Amino acid sequence: MTSITDERGDELMYSGVRISEIVEQNRGIGGVLGLLWFQRELPDYFCKFLELCLIVTADHGPAVSGAHNTIVAARAGKDLVSSLASGLLTIGPRFGGALNAAAEQFSAAFDSNKSPKDFVVDMKKKNEYIMGIGHRVKSLENPDARVKIVKDFVRTQFPRCPLFEFALEVEKITTAKRSNLILNVDGAIAVAFVDLLRESGLFSREEADRYINMGILNAVFVLGRTAGFIGHYVDQCRLDQGLYRHPWDDINYIMPH
Ligand code: ACO
Ligand code: LMR
Numbered sequence: 001m002t003s004i005t006d007e008r009g010d011e012l013m014y015s016g017v018r019i020s021e022i023v024e025q026n027r028g029i030g031g032v033l034g035l036l037w038f039q040r041e042l043p044d045y046f047c048k049f050l051e052l053c054l055i056v057t058a059d060h061g062p063a064v065s066g067a068h069n070t071i072v073a074a075r076a077g078k079d080l081v082s083s084l085a086s087g088l089l090t091i092g093p094r095f096g097g098a099l100n101a102a103a104e105q106f107s108a109a110f111d112s113n114k115s116p117k118d119f120v121v122d123m124k125k126k127n128e129y130i131m132g133i134g135h136r137v138k139s140l141e142n143p144d145a146r147v148k149i150v151k152d153f154v155r156t157q158f159p160r161c162p163l164f165e166f167a168l169e170v171e172k173i174t175t176a177k178r179s180n181l182i183l184n185v186d187g188a189i190a191v192a193f194v195d196l197l198r199e200s201g202l203f204s205r206e207e208a209d210r211y212i213n214m215g216i217l218n219a220v221f222v223l224g225r226t227a228g229f230i231g232h233y234v235d236q237c238r239l240d241q242g243l244y245r246h247p248w249d250d251i252n253y254i255m256p257h
Contacts, residue, residue, distance in 0.1 A: 069087045151164070
């Protein structure tokens with residue numbers, strides 16, 4: 001069974017909308033994701049938010065886990081798909097794959113009328129990280145411009161953003177402990193998406209929860225960062241870089257005896 005696309009007729013259709021109509025109406029990749037992921041035509045601000053997420057997640061330099069793996073594989077002579085796969089396989093709970101868990105944690109706390117403080121205290125008691133919080137290089141002193149871009153869009157374009165505001169209150173508490181415990185780009189997109197699904201009027205609450213539980217939020221980072229990983233593959237080929245071997249002086253050899 002499939003319910004999102006039909007290529008059998010004279011013209012390809014995404015969720016019943018002819019591909020020529022999608023192009024003529026300039027719906028963009030956001031409109032395509034609406035049809036292929038959410039099986040519906042989405043309003044302009046929703047499509048623009050999807051595209052904004054792809055833009056801000058596209059890349060974050062060669063040092064991050066996934067870009068590093070893509071680069072190492074490319075320099076080992078692997079093909080594009082293999083190098084891309086190597087990078088994508090690093091996406092997980094600590095890097096790029098925290099969106100879904102962040103959405104679930106933040107919305108569970110918010111829905112149970114927990115205060116931001118109680119949420120932070122409870123997570124600490126459970127010795128669990130708050131997903132969507134924390135960054136290795138971004139902090140209050142070195143803010144992440146991507147998060148500000150998402151915050152400004154949410155505050156100006158969304159009907160309401162109660163969970164985003166809750167997350168910002170949580171961030172005030174976590175950054176009081178350590179300045180790198182900011183609402184990171186995973187967390188910002190995650191809570192914004194929950195507000196979008198809940199407040200847009202396009203999804204029932206049950207649908208909104210179902211999409212989040214499916215893992216659709218992590219898909220946003222995967223799709224966006226695929227663009228950056230491909231860029232790093234192409235860049236290494238263009239630079240004609242040889243095999244990568246990590247320098248000994250950067251490895252701490254701690255032999256058992
Ligand atoms: N929630 C609560 N406390 C945290 C968190 C968190 N998310 N992250 C770190 N801390 C605390 C730790 O408990 C520790 O406290 P302690 O000194 O009292 O024991 C202290 O901060 C240092 O912990 P580290 O793990 O060493 O911090 P680091 O800076 O290396 O962690 C990281 C950065 C990996 C991003 C971490 O914050 C984390 O795992 N966050 C949750 C997952 C997440 O959101 N990842 C997405 C990152 S952005 C992206 O990938 C696009
Ligand atoms: C990213 O988008 O890859 C970053 O936020 C993670 C990092 O460590 O820079």
